[in-house]
Amino acid sequence: MEGLLCDEDWLSTSAETHGKRLSLVCVGAKEDEDEEQAAVSVCMAKEMSYMPEPHYKEFLETQDLVFVRLRCIQWLLKCRSRWNLSHGTVFLAANYLDRFISKNRTKEWKDWMVELLGVACLSVACKFHETYPPTLTQIQMEDYMDHVFDESSIERMEVTLLKALDWHLCCPTPYSYIHLLGLNLESSLLMANITELLVGAVLDHRLMPFKPSLIALSTIWCSLDLLPPITSQPSLSYFMRLFNHPHKDEMMKCRAVLEAVQSSRCPQSPTSVLMKDQSY
Template sequence: MDSLLCDEVWLTTSPTTTILNHDYGGSFYTTKEDSQQAFDICLQKEIGYMPESQYQDHLQSSGLILARFRAMQWLLKSQRRLNLSCQTVFNAANYFDRFLSMNQCKGWKYWMVELLAIACLSVAYKFGETTHLPLHEIQMEDLDHSFQSSLIQRMELTLLKTLGWRLGSVTTYSYIELLMWNFDSLTSFLLGELTTRVTDLLLSNLSDSKFVEFRPCVVAISALRCVIQDSLPSPTYNAHLDYITRLIPEDQKISKTEKSNDVDLTFSPKVYCIHVIFG
């Protein structure tokens, strides 16, 4: 009998699992070295969990922008209705975009998009949650179509095969604890407030297809930067900005010859537009 285990590399300390306790007083990582190592591993892995190239162009040319928006909105509503973890929602969104980018045909109907969204949420739930959720409860509200369990299960299997059973995605949410861990000079209350605001900002922007072309680390860092810029006094903000800047991958930074007065000198011109979107 073939093994049911997939070929993914599992880490003793998973960089894609964000575990913050309820008062934000603890961390899954015990040292800054552990946190930095996990951050580096995420950077190495994240490209392999991004949608295929030209995905944004495919969404536009196929008229799927609105369908994707509605699917993401349904995921967010399902999170609140079913009390799902943020990790589950970000994983489901990642599965959705990866699958859609790998099937760049123009014959998508809206019922197919809904079926895909349901399958993505069901698989993400089984991967990340600890309780059982019947399929009829997943599709209880805010959908135009209702599907038999057997059809959803077939879609789940198609999804898993297409994704190569690679479910431990690196998403923008994977970086939140890794980024906030190093803000140990802040009070527990302020750290919790910042973490919540960054999470909410990233959740609210899941529906915006403009973000799918950017690396998750850049979107997460940009969201954190926007939040601390609005929340911390200038001296504190500048100190933390220096730290954040060091985390940006070199290929996302602007070279000296590219610098200009109308572009943020930390990020490349392409990445700079993230701040316009967030703003």
Template sequence: MENLLCSEVFEENDCDHRNGISFEDCEEAFAFFLAKETTYLPQSAYTKLLQINGFIADARFKAVTWIIKSQRRMDLCDETVFSAVNCLDRFISLNLQCQGWKGWMFELLSIACLSIATKFNETSAYLLHEFQEDLEIWFAPRLIQRMEITVLKSLEWRLDSVTPVSYTHLLTQTFNKTLLHQSTHLLLHLLLDPKFLEFHQCVVAISSVKALVPSSEHGSSFAHIDTLISQDRKDDLIHCQRLMRKLRDETICPPSPVTVLKVNSDAVFSLKMNAGLGSSRKRKREEREDGII
């Protein structure tokens, strides 16, 4: 995978003419997402659960890692990945019995969430066996379908989720298209870090874009964005940006006063993929069917 972010200067474009959308349209869409996003957040205690329950946190990390790897293998769109992770997080936060699950149950949940997300975001249909090509464990299609129904019922069939990438298309309208791709890559990395689950999707999205554009180039575009969120979100925005800077400085970015964040995503992923789902040994199908429904 190429460098996640590159040292490139972003030039503001005329939003009204070059992209076919006005600031008024952006503002209206942004307000729509703001009003809608709280419906698709995990339960408020979920972040705390991930902090105190190492098994759940590890299972989530492996599941998100597998979903991201599946995107590259199956050439899935970004919306599918974020939608699948959103389904995963909401389901776990709603179901306390997940704390007693075995590891393979989370693998099955991951496949079900990704399968559901592809149905709502992809133009091509995928067979259930295609999701399992890089797994040593093989789940019967009927078992995956049963898990899909369990997830759908638990989420009350509310699947049109608002995610950070819902906002980035709007936030990057006045910048070079490269910014959209780089922001999305950054957000993919942030999916692996549960600390960012405590923030609303709009906060994570705005923070990711601001992290990529030097403050000297924020200009009127960011001033306009800041007017779209409430004061309490602005306080969260400051906290989120601090976390992103810390992540950048400690993990993925050498300090640079003049360039935009530069990250080698292969290096980051190589540290994390060792914990992937494919390392589990094969199990008997009878064991996999025990305790799901």
């Protein structure tokens, strides 16, 4: 997976240049599209092996774990801001968290157990994904959760986590698909909207049943709605071809949930309205 990640930057932060860039993506050389489609296909072929166990969403709801999971993911995001971690690290940690809980449904989960697991997940994700990972002491400096754990407890939890996941850490996430396609999340207002949607997706348990590729494509789809049709339609067609999802009904369901997540987080911003009306 790491070998497939693309470091290509979008070439401008201006809306005009970004619109042109999207058009260039859509009419690029067929060989480039074939390479990107092959890379996406590799991730899609293995993503089911890295998802939580079936009916995980329902388990969270019946065990009253929705809120504590939400707080844990919020803490991951706060740590990302404090230590300038990548979005990829947060999505990996969230994936580890959900997979571990879904594999341990017989346990009577307490809030402190989820918090300890969250610290261990972030620690492992940082070691796997960051060049200079923060220490366990630094990780817990973000005063958001209710408990502080000693290093030995966290390290034991890390070992338990790694064994439960069978050391399968390089997992496709919605963010990894965005990164794979060379979409730099800091390069424009459009990419900022994708970031906001991705964060909303990882926070909301209602998207648990959907594959990461579906979430990534739905995020791109929703964000392209901010552009004029002359730009958004060719771009959407390009990304649809890349992902080539056979189950269109699932794609529509995923987009509907993502739109509900978006509307529940905040109303449409004036910036989004202006972008919709702006010509490129």
